[in-house]
Amino acid sequence: MPADRPHYRFWPKRLPHAITPPATSLWHNLATSAQRYPDKPALVYFDRVTTYRELAGQVEALAGALHGLGVRRGDRVVLDMQNTPQLVVAHFAILRANAVVVPVNPMNRAEELKHYIRDPDAKVAITTGDLAGELAKASNALPAGERLAHLVVTQFTDALDPAAAQGPSMAPAWRDWLLARHELPALDGGEVHAWTDLLARSAPAPAHEVGADDMALLPYTSGTTGLPKGCIHLHRSLMHNAVSGQMWGCAHPDTVVLAVVPMFHITGIVSMMHTAILAAAALVIMPRWDRDVAGHLISTWKVTSWTNIPTMVIDLLASPHFKNYDLSSLVYIGGGGAAMPQAVAQRLLDGFGLAYQEGYGLTETAAPSHSNPPDHPKQQCLGMPFMGVDARVVDPDTLQELPPGESGEIIIHGPQVFEGYWKRPDATASAFIEFEGKRFFRSGDMGRMDEEGYFFITDRLKRMINASGFKVWPAEVELLMFRHPAIQEACVIATRDAYRGESVKAVVVLRPSHKDTTAEEIVAWCRENMAAYKVPRQVQFVDVLPKSGSGKVMWRLLQEAEDGAKQ
Structure with missing residues (x-):
């Protein structure tokens, strides 16, 4: 890790930048x-x-x-x-x-x-x-x-x-x-x-x-x-x-x-x-x-x-x-x-007298890859790269490192990063990049780094809904919803929620033979077939879903329309 990373100025003085963990099992x-x-x-x-x-x-x-x-x-x-x-x-x-x-x-x-x-x-x-x-x-x-x-x-x-x-x-x-x-x-x-x-x-x-x-x-x-x-x-x-x-x-x-x-x-x-x-x-x-x-x-x-x-x-x-x-x-x-x-x-x-210490991490990084230092935390901030971690912000298309203040994809290298996805060599290969001679995990999250080396989330790069800390992946909810006999098509998006932050909303096209199906019936079915935090809080019926020339559902259009309606 470069010795001149700016966050080291605020690093807890009692701690090393990297550690040697025990070579034993948990x-x-x-x-x-x-x-x-x-x-x-x-x-x-x-x-x-x-x-x-x-x-x-x-x-x-x-x-x-x-x-x-x-x-x-x-x-x-x-x-x-x-x-x-x-x-x-x-x-x-x-x-x-x-x-x-x-x-x-x-x-x-x-x-x-x-x-x-x-x-x-x-x-x-x-x-x-x-x-x-x-x-x-x-x-x-x-x-x-x-x-x-x-x-x-x-x-x-x-x-x-x-x-x-x-x-x-x-x-x-x-x-x-x-x-x-x-x-x-x-x-x-x-x-x-x-x-x-x-x-x-x-x-x-x-x-x-x-x-x-x-x-x-x-x-x-x-x-x-x-x-x-x-x-x-x-x-x-x-x-x-x-x-x-x-x-x-x-x-x-x-x-x-x-x-x-x-x-x-x-x-x-x-x-x-x-x-x-x-x-x-x-x-x-x-x-x-x-x-x-x-x-x-x-x-x-x-x-x-x-x-x-x-x-x-x-x-x-x-x-x-x-x-x-x-x-x-x-x-x-x-x-x-x-x-x-x-x-x-x-x-x-x-x-x-309690400074709430926010952190950031993923399942792939064994929880924290970033954390706020106890002596110098920032509010609404992911924190600085954790012990042993090298994290950068890169352009998600060119994979070139971006300067402080510019938004890009957060990439992470460190001893806590996972080995790869079980039985999924294709997904593993696409999740990692070679950067400055090291293997970095692509977080899929958009963020920026400030001049002091602290990281902040800036945008939704991954198609994900954050409901009270539970991560809801629309594609997974859609796969389950397609099993409902009345649903011809479904697109799952986020809707703002004053308490949960975000909630799940489903935009649904009904089959011609099931036009009398109600939103309440779909929600009740979802409660029987998926975890409660994934269940749509709202169901909106439409005649068609917007699609690209290749036939893909344009979920971003629906998400942007929802975000605009809530402003």
């Missing part, structure tokens, strides 16, 4: 923390504390059980859960068993889940009782050779004392969801196992054989076309950002993390879970967002670190009970996924 981080701090809280869930010794023991037990089910080195195991202690146990157990975690958003429905079973060739999946039916339905719909062989199912009450349902840690709306026990579904051609039964087997875990250069994680990301693609992350790419995150955020064994961003998403996995476990910190786990539960947990457990999306902060500050909460323990607050409104960031700074 599982070693948990094993080491458990050896050093066996009796220290690792997880807090509805006031039930799991120590590092207990967490490591559960991981060993599940790793042994997975090995007994036939999981071997390099096998991909689907992990489909909301934030729970079981998610942390399962994630590290898969790694301990020398296998690869395939994290799946639990909002996905059966039609979507087929791809997450088939594409990674997964034969084992781990999930919760409320989601098991959808996974079984997805597997059962696949050809015999592509189905799951084993489905491991845990109930929320396996880690939750029902008595906690009466306290302020439990949102009233969660009680029926979390306290219900679900019957195990039927899995065609396979076996379904209760979580507690598997752990009770006490099967020995296999020898731990994987290292820094083995695959650890296969998270999926969508794009402008086609189905989601798996991003190949080795132990070393995640290890780099876990260690860097610990150093950047000054995490230590007495750090207390509010674990509310989802740990099926790259930010929750790397910047929160792996960073906390490496530091032997405590994770105070929330299964979903609720502003008053968050306020209670921050106050009660003296939370010091809170990674979030800005809508969570806005919601907490708007609570009628906000004055009852004590945020004085917070040392770090920050996140990404959407811009933090300047007025809200200023309120945090003026009222609590």
Whole structure:
């Protein structure tokens, strides 16, 4: 990296520009923390504390059980859960068993889940009782050779004392969801196992054989076309950002993390879970967002670190009970996924002395490729290139570097960048360029760099919708919508939303035989067949969609018309 990059003037003086991460697997981080701090809280869930010794023991037990089910080195195991202690146990157990975690958003429905079973060739999946039916339905719909062989199912009450349902840690709306026990579904051609039964087997875990250069994680990301693609992350790419995150955020064994961003998403996995476990910190786990539960947990457990999306902060500050909460323990607050409104960031700074630290990263970069330095952050800014990162702004057509202030495509080189897309050599080849003798990832995001080396997003280059931090890829939603019998054509665009930032809108051409279909019927069908955050909030019927001379739908025209109508 050029030594004269302007952001080094504002680099935290206590930190090196690049690091040498451990040459071990991620599982070693948990094993080491458990050896050093066996009796220290690792997880807090509805006031039930799991120590590092207990967490490591559960991981060993599940790793042994997975090995007994036939999981071997390099096998991909689907992990489909909301934030729970079981998610942390399962994630590290898969790694301990020398296998690869395939994290799946639990909002996905059966039609979507087929791809997450088939594409990674997964034969084992781990999930919760409320989601098991959808996974079984997805597997059962696949050809015999592509189905799951084993489905491991845990109930929320396996880690939750029902008595906690009466306290302020439990949102009233969660009680029926979390306290219900679900019957195990039927899995065609396979076996379904209760979580507690598997752990009770006490099967020995296999020898731990994987290292820094083995695959650890296969998270999926969508794009402008086609189905989601798996991003190949080795132990070393995640290890780099876990260690860097610990150093950047000054995490230590007495750090207390509010674990509310989802740990099926790259930010929750790397910047929160792996960073906390490496530091032997405590994770105070929330299964979903609720502003008053968050306020209670921050106050009660003296939370010091809170990674979030800005809508969570806005919601907490708007609570009628906000004055009852004590945020004085917070040392770090920050996140990404959407811009933090300047007025809200200023309120945090003026009222609590907290500078909201925005960052930027992608599934392909193991979360942060950019972050604001704690001592010199800028508002509504991606930050500066993270530890070990060389990032540039180039003309997306000529790939020539642009001077400060000019908008172009952000390209990224660094040790946390993924290896490539699973089974997609064509997509991998087009995602990287050679620049100054190094392999750079093309982010697809348009941005600019200021004179001080900080990066800012400037425009929408990728066809993507950002709804409360959830990335919605229109092409994926369209593929699902085309399965509706009434839809002849559909084009998905973004519409502005005062709370979510953006929401999904579908512009639809109905088949002549289904002209009486209503927008409400289409929305209801979408709720049955896709994750809730992808469901169109608006459906507009048109007679024709604008098309180019080659017959391609001109989505930009529809997007520009929508943007103009909202001004």
